[in-house]
Amino acid sequence: MIPAISLSTNIAISTNLTATSGPNVSQRHRNSNTPNSLLKSLAKSGKLDDALRLIESWPSKFPATEPDVEAYSVFLHACISRRSLEHGQRLYRQLLLHRNGGNLRLLNNPTLKSKLITLFSICGRVDDAFGVFEDGIDDEHVPGQVWVAMAIGCSRNGQPERALLLYCEMLCRFVQPGNFAFSAALKASVDLLNLRFGISVHAQIVKSKEEPDQVVNNALLRLYAELGCSDEVLKVFDGMPQRNLVSWNTLIAGFISQDQIFDSLHTFRRMQIEGMGFSWVTLTTILPVCGRVTALHSGKEIHAQILKSVNRPDIFVLNSLMDMYAKCGTIDYCRRVFYRMQSKDLTSWNTMLTGYALNGFMEKAQELFYEMVESDMKPDGITFIALLSGCSHAGLTDEGQRFFSKMKLDYGVSPTAEHYACLIDILGRAGRIKEALQVMENMPMKPSSTIWGSLLNSCRLHGNVSLAELIAEQLFELEPNNPGNYIMLSNIYANAEMWEGVKMVRDMMEERGIKKEAGCSWIQIKNRVHTFVAGGGFELRNSPEFKKVWSELMKATQDNGYIPSTSVVLHDVNEDLKTSWVCGHSERLATSFALIHTADEMPIRITKNLRVCVDCHTWLKHVSCITGRLIVLRDTNRFHHFKGGACSCKDYW
Numbered sequence: 001m002i003p004a005i006s007l008s009t010n011i012a013i014s015t016n017l018t019a020t021s022g023p024n025v026s027q028r029h030r031n032s033n034t035p036n037s038l039l040k041s042l043a044k045s046g047k048l049d050d051a052l053r054l055i056e057s058w059p060s061k062f063p064a065t066e067p068d069v070e071a072y073s074v075f076l077h078a079c080i081s082r083r084s085l086e087h088g089q090r091l092y093r094q095l096l097l098h099r100n101g102g103n104l105r106l107l108n109n110p111t112l113k114s115k116l117i118t119l120f121s122i123c124g125r126v127d128d129a130f131g132v133f134e135d136g137i138d139d140e141h142v143p144g145q146v147w148v149a150m151a152i153g154c155s156r157n158g159q160p161e162r163a164l165l166l167y168c169e170m171l172c173r174f175v176q177p178g179n180f181a182f183s184a185a186l187k188a189s190v191d192l193l194n195l196r197f198g199i200s201v202h203a204q205i206v207k208s209k210e211e212p213d214q215v216v217n218n219a220l221l222r223l224y225a226e227l228g229c230s231d232e233v234l235k236v237f238d239g240m241p242q243r244n245l246v247s248w249n250t251l252i253a254g255f256i257s258q259d260q261i262f263d264s265l266h267t268f269r270r271m272q273i274e275g276m277g278f279s280w281v282t283l284t285t286i287l288p289v290c291g292r293v294t295a296l297h298s299g300k301e302i303h304a305q306i307l308k309s310v311n312r313p314d315i316f317v318l319n320s321l322m323d324m325y326a327k328c329g330t331i332d333y334c335r336r337v338f339y340r341m342q343s344k345d346l347t348s349w350n351t352m353l354t355g356y357a358l359n360g361f362m363e364k365a366q367e368l369f370y371e372m373v374e375s376d377m378k379p380d381g382i383t384f385i386a387l388l389s390g391c392s393h394a395g396l397t398d399e400g401q402r403f404f405s406k407m408k409l410d411y412g413v414s415p416t417a418e419h420y421a422c423l424i425d426i427l428g429r430a431g432r433i434k435e436a437l438q439v440m441e442n443m444p445m446k447p448s449s450t451i452w453g454s455l456l457n458s459c460r461l462h463g464n465v466s467l468a469e470l471i472a473e474q475l476f477e478l479e480p481n482n483p484g485n486y487i488m489l490s491n492i493y494a495n496a497e498m499w500e501g502v503k504m505v506r507d508m509m510e511e512r513g514i515k516k517e518a519g520c521s522w523i524q525i526k527n528r529v530h531t532f533v534a535g536g537g538f539e540l541r542n543s544p545e546f547k548k549v550w551s552e553l554m555k556a557t558q559d560n561g562y563i564p565s566t567s568v569v570l571h572d573v574n575e576d577l578k579t580s581w582v583c584g585h586s587e588r589l590a591t592s593f594a595l596i597h598t599a600d601e602m603p604i605r606i607t608k609n610l611r612v613c614v615d616c617h618t619w620l621k622h623v624s625c626i627t628g629r630l631i632v633l634r635d636t637n638r639f640h641h642f643k644g645g646a647c648s649c650k651d652y653w
């Protein structure tokens with residue numbers, strides 16, 4: 001049945017115009033007045049309702065005019081760009097209604113079919129899309145473009161497996177894959193983490209007559225980058241006739257996913273040297289890397305590029321920039337970016353808050369929290385993790401407890417295991433271990449290893465050996481291979497001068513084959529990020545300039561009252577060797593190197609992969625006093641800002 005909708009007056013055209021195919025009618029006249037051209041112009045100007053009314057009244061009003069594939073295609077294109085499912089569905093219904101009255105030609109047209117499939121799948125209606133796809137599949141030759149549209153539709157709706165099956169079925173029906181099919185199959189392989197399938201598609205690309213285009217090459221790059229084949233990534237990248245921003249971004253992201261931090265930074269530089277520029281995606285990918293290894297110099301360079309850029313940076317870039325500054329311990333820069341942002345989202349507020357909390361500026365963090373609430377930004381779970389962990393690091397027990405009880409009551413945020421872990425940490429650090437244990441017993445979830453770990457650290461801070469032993473037992477069961485737990489227990493014994501205990505832990509580690517993770521520190525000087533490994537750096541340590549600075553430091557720190565404490569050394573060796581081991585910790589090598597290679601006033605920023613040891617913490621305080629330098633050390637736990645002989649953590653860590 002034909003829906004009885006008449007054309008609205010503003011698009012009414014007289015039926016005698018349908019007979020405009022006579023030879024004496026000029027081309028121009030025909031183009032502007034046929035129902036087909038009217039349909040196109042309505043669709044192009046977004047008047048989809050009117051266009052649809054025209055389509056639905058077509059059979060009765062213009063029986064003599066055949067609908068044009070191009071006009072329908074323009075209409076569907078408009079539906080896709082507006083994601084208007086309803087208009088597409090009505091068009092499809094109309095086509096089915098007159099299936100035998102001439103519409104079969106349109107229904108089987110590959111362009112219209114692909115467009116309908118695309119429309120339905122972008123609107124989340126994969127089954128409807130399949131309905132269109134399968135209609136007539138056994139009677140007709142279905143060209144590649146329809147298969148590809150359906151495969152992309154599946155991928156788009158989280159069904160990559162179905163996409164790959166379609167690709168295989170297409171090959172079984174002897175439909176030659178082209179570049180579109182290749183890139184769809186590669187994308188699905190990446191989504192399924194199916195490297196073997198991806199490689200077989202690569203083989204087909206090599207054998208194909210069609211030259212792979214940039215989209216296919218980028219898909220190949222992504223395949224190898226995301227599935228961890230660095231060599232292949234470089235091979236594809238170097239063999240590409242042309243590379244665009246997507247290619248470079250994929251290469252950088254690939255390095256990062258494989259933890260090849262320096263390669264990613266190097267690639268970003270190469271990209272700049274080769275005049276490639278960057279996109280906002282490049283920056284949101286590379287800025288976290290700068291934050292991770294405290295590459296402040298690179299981070300600042302990127303900031304300068306953002307400022308010089310003609311386009312205004314999006315909120316994601318600015319949030320990443322703030323995060324980088326916060327992680328480099330430069331909270332002033334972070335604040336400047338934050339207050340200059342024209343619009344801020346929840347991530348912006350949380351990043352600023354976390355920055356303050358991590359760097360030990362809890363007063364500022366609390367002020368900011370109230371500013372956030374006043375500006376009608378609703379805090380979430382991350383907001384409270386920032387506040388609670390900040391309170392814990394700063395020893396603000398009462399404030400921490402208050403935030404914990406207020407988060408649900410006043411802000412409707414239910415505490416998760418992480419929030420409980422923070423509260424337990426706050427109480428434990430304050431020496432209120434009994435209360436901490438009570439919270440742990442009453443919490444609605446099972447205590448995680450983080451919670452046991454924080455309790456163990458509280459025992460270390462307060463010298464509670466017997467409780468530490470009980471907690472360590474739990475931890476060894478939960479995380480039998482984490483060296484950090486063993487080292488913590490050993491330190492607790494050492495602080496209590498219980499050397500038998502130290503030996504027991506050492507034997508246990510040996511028995512279980514657990515090795516202490518090598519300490520590693522990073523600093524950036526100009527464009528280069530330097531890595532220092534504990535006990536390593538022989539060349540550096542034997543260089544005359546290092547020897548000079550080192551012996552000057554030794555003398556000055558000792559004159560300043562520093563006595564090396566070797567209790568952190570786990571191995572049973574003589575005192576001299578213990579001292580030399582402690583002095584070879586990576587943060588000391590990094591500090592000495594920075595003293596040689598940077599100007600007198602420059603702050604020294606170090607990142608470390610482990611928690612700083614007590615002795616290095618003391619040593620760094622002395623060095624900051626003697627040299628007058630600000631030394632910012634970020635370890636796995638928090639920031640330490642050493643200045644004038646004191647640390648921002650007030651030795652509470």
Ligand SMILES: [Zn+2]
Pocket residue numbers: 582585612613614615616617
């Ligand atoms: Zn150390």
Ligand SMILES: [Zn+2]
Pocket residue numbers: 617639640641647648649650651652653
């Ligand atoms: Zn500290």
